[in-house]
Amino acid sequence: MEAVRHRRTLVHLACPVYVELLAGVTAGIVNMVWVARLGGDAVAAVAVATNVENLLLGVILVAGSGTTVRVARARGARDAAALRSAVRGGWALWALVTPVVAVGGFLAREPLARLVLGGDDGHASALASGYFAIALPGIAVFYATNVVDGILKGAGDTRTPMRLSLLANGLILVLDPLLVFGLDLGVRGAAVSTVLGRTVALTCGLAALHRGSLLLRRGSGFTGLVSDLRGTAATGLPMSADFLVRMTGALALVAVVARIGVSEVAAYGIATKATYVATMAFYAVRQAASIHTAHLLGAGRDERPEVGRQALLLAGCLGLTAAVVLLGTAQWIMRGFGAEGEVADAGTLFLRCVGPYLMLLACFIALGGVFEGSGRARSLARVTFCGTVLQLAFATGLSGWGLPGVCLAMALSMAVQCAAVSRMHRRTARPAPHGDRRRSGRVSSRRVS
Numbered sequence: 001m002e003a004v005r006h007r008r009t010l011v012h013l014a015c016p017v018y019v020e021l022l023a024g025v026t027a028g029i030v031n032m033v034w035v036a037r038l039g040g041d042a043v044a045a046v047a048v049a050t051n052v053e054n055l056l057l058g059v060i061l062v063a064g065s066g067t068t069v070r071v072a073r074a075r076g077a078r079d080a081a082a083l084r085s086a087v088r089g090g091w092a093l094w095a096l097v098t099p100v101v102a103v104g105g106f107l108a109r110e111p112l113a114r115l116v117l118g119g120d121d122g123h124a125s126a127l128a129s130g131y132f133a134i135a136l137p138g139i140a141v142f143y144a145t146n147v148v149d150g151i152l153k154g155a156g157d158t159r160t161p162m163r164l165s166l167l168a169n170g171l172i173l174v175l176d177p178l179l180v181f182g183l184d185l186g187v188r189g190a191a192v193s194t195v196l197g198r199t200v201a202l203t204c205g206l207a208a209l210h211r212g213s214l215l216l217r218r219g220s221g222f223t224g225l226v227s228d229l230r231g232t233a234a235t236g237l238p239m240s241a242d243f244l245v246r247m248t249g250a251l252a253l254v255a256v257v258a259r260i261g262v263s264e265v266a267a268y269g270i271a272t273k274a275t276y277v278a279t280m281a282f283y284a285v286r287q288a289a290s291i292h293t294a295h296l297l298g299a300g301r302d303e304r305p306e307v308g309r310q311a312l313l314l315a316g317c318l319g320l321t322a323a324v325v326l327l328g329t330a331q332w333i334m335r336g337f338g339a340e341g342e343v344a345d346a347g348t349l350f351l352r353c354v355g356p357y358l359m360l361l362a363c364f365i366a367l368g369g370v371f372e373g374s375g376r377a378r379s380l381a382r383v384t385f386c387g388t389v390l391q392l393a394f395a396t397g398l399s400g401w402g403l404p405g406v407c408l409a410m411a412l413s414m415a416v417q418c419a420a421v422s423r424m425h426r427r428t429a430r431p432a433p434h435g436d437r438r439r440s441g442r443v444s445s446r447r448v449s
Contacts, residue, residue: 003309006310013158014284014285015158017158019165020158020162020165021283022277025280028050030173031173034190038186041122042124042127044124044128045125045128049128056101056139057142057243059097060142060143060147061146061239061240062232062233063093063097063232064146064236065235065236065240065290066232066233066235066236067151068149068150068151068287068291069236069290070085070086071150071153072294072295073298074086074298075156077298077299077300085228086231087215088224089228089231090150090151093236094143096229098140098144101136101139101143102138102139102140103137106136110129113128127187130187130188131188131191134188134192135194138195141199145164148164148205148206149164152214154291156295157212158287158291160205164202164205164208167200172194175192175197176189176193179193235375239377242377245381245384246388248388249388250272253391253392256392256399256406260403263342263343263346264402266339266346267339267346268347268350270339271333271334274326274337275322277322278362279358279361281318281362285362286366288311288369289308289372290369290372293307293372304425307370308370315367318362319359319360319362324355327352327355330351331348334348349402349403350406350407353403357407357414360414360417363418364421367421370425386420387420394409394410394413397409
């Protein structure tokens with residue numbers, strides 16, 4: 001009965017998160033479709049600009065993810081002071097990080113554009129610089145929305161962030177053609193529509209926090225605010241590092257694939273986008289497991305072994321389903337993305353071979369949520385780093401087999417990561433010595449307060 005209850009809670013939390021993540025991916029794809037009508041330079045400019053934004057997301061994950069875990073623990077403990085501390089810590093970290101990224105990025109927009117475009121000093125660089133001139137100051141809104149989402153999710157509400165994401169991305173899709181073509185703003189119009197859509201969603205999110213009495217409260221002076229900030233940073237930093245390592249590894253893997261051939265690079269790029277539908281589901285389970293674990297620990301209930309088993313069950317089923325679907329529909333998926341000839345053949349082969357990796361990835365990502373919710377994200381980040389290095393080494397050695405060799409490298413490295421994280425998780429089922437239990441309690445107390 002307890003297993004069923006945990007499973008239902010995870011599904012209840014994960015489904016809205018999945019819709020939220022998928023909405024962002026879908027809006028990004030449609031956004032590129034509109035921009036594509038402006039020509040190749042515009043596509044290149046927006047593509048690299050959004051990749052930079054994805055990397056910058058890892059910076060604010062310190063505040064967003066850290067706030068989610070701390071709020072969930074405080075909610076479980078029914079500790080109003082700890083809840084206020086968690087909320088203040090998230091906003092304090094936002095206030096510290098945002099000016100550095102927004103102002104610094106705006107001032108460095110031109111050299112940044114040339115850097116991400118490989119030294120290009122032509123039309124594409126100018127377009128990217130124009131996009132950055134609007135998007136980087138507007139990242140203050142993006143970062144604030146992540147903090148709002150973190151507070152709401154920590155409070156057990158994943159439906160409101162889902163609605164906010166649908167609102168923001170829906171507005172972006174409506175505003176894009178109006179601003180890009182109707183007002184003839186071009187690439188700048190795409191940036192303006194993105195910032196406007198997110199601003200409306202942020203306003204609604206702040207209203208939701210006000211209704212739930214979760215807005216920023218006054219703290220106990222500067223010293224207390226610094227303590228709140230440090231607590232959020234200590235909790236969220238390993239999660240941010242895990243994300244950044246994974247993103248960096250993905251970019252480095254593209255360089256390895258580039259050694260195989262141009263067709264393989266194009267096929268790999270299309271195929272990995274096709275797998276987003278599955279991987280977003282894995283990350284939804286991860287967030288649900290993190291929230292549920294933190295809430296239970298805050299309430300004084302250490303049920304990590306059972307939560308981990310149910311997260312693995314859900315993610316494993318999702319991974320298996322994805323592998324089977326890709327195996328049977330790979331050819332049609334590549335055609336749906338407009339791929340032809342060698343690119344279509346290479347992408348079809350990759351999607352048919354990537355199934356084992358996806359199943360292992362699903363288990364690793366889902367179980368990682370338990371580590372994040374229990375304050376052990378630092379251990380998870382170390383496994384991710386070692387696994388990423390191992391993946392690149394395997395991929396380099398097996399790239400002579402083409403994309404199937406790359407798939408094998410990805411699966412082997414993920415198998416090692418799964419073995420490591422499973423071993424660490426099994427230790428949570430063993431009763432700790434009395435001294436260790438006291439130490440664990442002190443750590444949890446510091447992170448919530």
